[in-house]
Amino acid sequence: MDPMAVFSVWLVIGLVVIAVYAWMAVSTRGAAGDEASYQAVGRIRRPLFVLMLVVLGILFAFTIPRTPYPKGQIPDEVVHAVGKQFQFALSSQPIRSDEEFLQASVKPLKIAQGRLVEFRVTSLDVNHAFAVYDPEGKLLGQTQAMPGYVNRLLLRLDKPGNYTVLCLEYCGLSHHIMRSGFEVVEVSPAASRFSELALRR
């Protein structure tokens, strides 16, 4: 769901609402006020109810199959993401010690283009949110990084370039500078098998 498209939908409906309210307000000028006008608006209730049911029903039916939750696809690889005030550690290997956490939080991670990656996200202290932005600054996807839980986020990384990870759940005074990133590299088909092994740490 493209955010700008959603914004446009909101804007159009919002302008319609404003127009209706303006029209209603203007209608009060010099009005005598009769029961017929009151009843006329009341007669809209049933069609409006049906319209809302239909529109919301269609929106529901269209969007429920498009939830971001894992649906049984087998990812190409897994990246372990651990959040801690105020840094993320990303690694293709499990993070098993403080040293590995520190190393993973500074060592660059590279992923081959086009891969379906499962991010296994958790936190070591408070709630964070793991949000991935593509090289053009578009939010690709997110999940909560919860202490005591691991959330599985699947993303297909089609564009090569530098991806940014931002924390999207307020976690303290340095929340706005809690960030990480990884690079998605182009891989030619012939070299893809070799590169897959080379890119893994």
Place this chain on the structure above:
Amino acid sequence: MAEMTIGGAQEFAGEQARMRTLALVWSALLMLLLPILGLLGLFIRAYQSQILAEAAPDVSWFYASLTLHGLGLVGVSYTVSFVGMLYVLSQHVQLNTRVLWLSTALTIVGVVLLVINFLLRFAPGWYFLYPLPFISAGGWASYTADIFLVALAVLGVAWLLWELELIRAIAARYPLSQALGWHYLKGNPSPELPPVVLVATVCAIAGVIALLAAVAMLIFFLVHRFTGSMVDPLVVKNLTFFFGHVLINLAMYHGIGFLYALFPTYSGHAWKTAVPMVIAWNCVLFLVMFAYFHHLYMDFAQPMWVQVVGQIASYGTAIPAAVVTILGTLAQVYRRPVRWTLASSLLFLGTMGWAIGGVGAVLDSTIAINYRFHNTLWVAAHFHTYLLVGLVFLMLGFVAHLTQELSGVAERVGLARAIVALLLLGGYGFVMMFYLSGAHSVPRRYALYPFELEIGTTLAKVALLFVLLVVLGVLLYLIEVGRRWFAAYAALRAS
């Protein structure tokens, strides 16, 4: 109240007078707290726009302001709208104002504690999402978390007391089935049920449940505080969002309660309970319990069925709002000789804000859309629409109505029009910047925006211009309604 004795009638009149005083006091609190908390909001947006970069205030002030601004305005919204609803309800049921005064006093104590915490730069955000208040990475002193827990406890007691008093007062006059309007569903409109009684009953039941959730949440915070053991954060998150979501929705419903009662005095057409309204509000009582799941869509640990129920309930709550309240407001206005004053204009336009904010909310409560909008400024956009140009308009309209009714002071029409125009233009311009920021995936609650999302800084700068219009509008409102307030106060003292 046909069976009331003479003594009972005198007592009723006395309670009415005390109710007017209480409403006037809360009006003053609104006119005091709204500008202060609003100025904190101005500081927040100014910080984000980087125009304060030269002065470089410590980032702890930013997050402390964010915390107090959010907590304060949610609290003000809930309490002032509640008192407004009680004010109109008091025509139909006898409230014990002593309980309400006690709750008022306790609320003030809670607010003072929160302000003290602000000065100590306690900044867990206004969600205070567990375990952040206790794990600050050195951001705030640990004793400020203790002060916060005390403040929560005091506010919880205050609000539980007056919710229970509300139930008691309604129950003293109406059986539950009547108070919920079930007799209308059986085709029997007698006895006539004032709409505010129906709304107040729904709000009271939901309010008690929400506050009990707050009690459970507080207990978990205390377990962590005194044992050092980590409680399951997902359980506490569920309780926190259930409490918060229901509370802020109730605030809006309180506003609708006094809208039903007050607007007919301007439109000249009664707003009566009917079958659609009864069905709508009974559905709302049920649906509002489940809609809060939309705050946890990005917690993949929540079961799938819970997420789907959240989307259904969120969609569901939009329908009664639109087909009963919004449509009802428009029917009150269409081709009627409405007496347009500051009060009636704000009441009318407040429902428009609710509708527009509701569209943004319905979109964000769609899981597939929430995936891209969760914790971006879209969230701030929709609730600022609900609140600033929705509920705040309703509350300002109530106070304008109350002070005029009690004082009899003539309205300065030009000033009233200027106030409405400034609040409208400033308010919608302000929230539009949030919507645009959300559409560009700018995160919420960031003191400064990263270079990849510089558009957030630019839009914050534009938002400031609109905030200044709102500030001017509120200033003019304080001048206009302030003089009415003092006149009303003098009139009450004289009577």
Place this chain on the structure above:
Amino acid sequence: MVCRVCCVACLLIGVFWSGQGQVAWQDPLLPDEGAVVYRPLPDVPVYLSGGRVAQLSEFWAARPMLLVFVFSRCTGICSPLLQSLRETSAAVGGVGDTYQILVLSFDPRDTPEQLLKRFEASSSIPTQLGWHYGTVAPNHLRQLINATGFWYTPIANTDQYDHPGMIVAVRQGRIVRVHVGGSISPVQLRALLREMRGDPVRAYPLPSANLAFRCYRYDPLTGEVRWDWGMLALFAPPLVGFPLALLSFQLGRRRRLHTASDVCSAS
């Protein structure tokens, strides 16, 4: 639901959480699912009883499979693990139908017949369809070991090996889960089967995380799942609030009746 979430084994990222806000790290000797998950298995020939040979891909193409590494002379974990798996799979059902089990020996001295004799003939549970016993060539074994993260080391002066108990869940030729331990409970097996049929667990609590007031309490040793106080806390507000409201209205009703009778008697 959360029940299933709680049942998933804990080793996916090797991180533990304990109370007091401290982190405990996983024992590095245990195979780590997180290191091997989604890796493809090499398609190697498998030697079965009766001289049959089948490619590994023929197994996973037919249906998802569980892969277990044992050796016939094992006096340690192999028998208990297979016995547990036999009992559990019989209880859960579906083996041979929706999934199958391939038991491979890592001991170069073993033959498929020796495996059958050691683990099938001596078992108290009748032979089940869907169970296969086989061996692989040493170079292919190395590929499998590398892909799955299994390890074994000979114990000096014995014919034994030191090795972990491990069950690898394979779907479409890729590892989707790794269970580590000397036994497997029905709840744990169901979690593997969920992943194998493409119905993944979206998130899971770290069972080692010592969190109070969960919705469910999962015991990894027994696989038992019990309701915990957190579930009560979530349901308590409406369960208490609604009756409280009803009670208030009932008390109010009595007061209204009382007031009405006072008025009647006064008049």
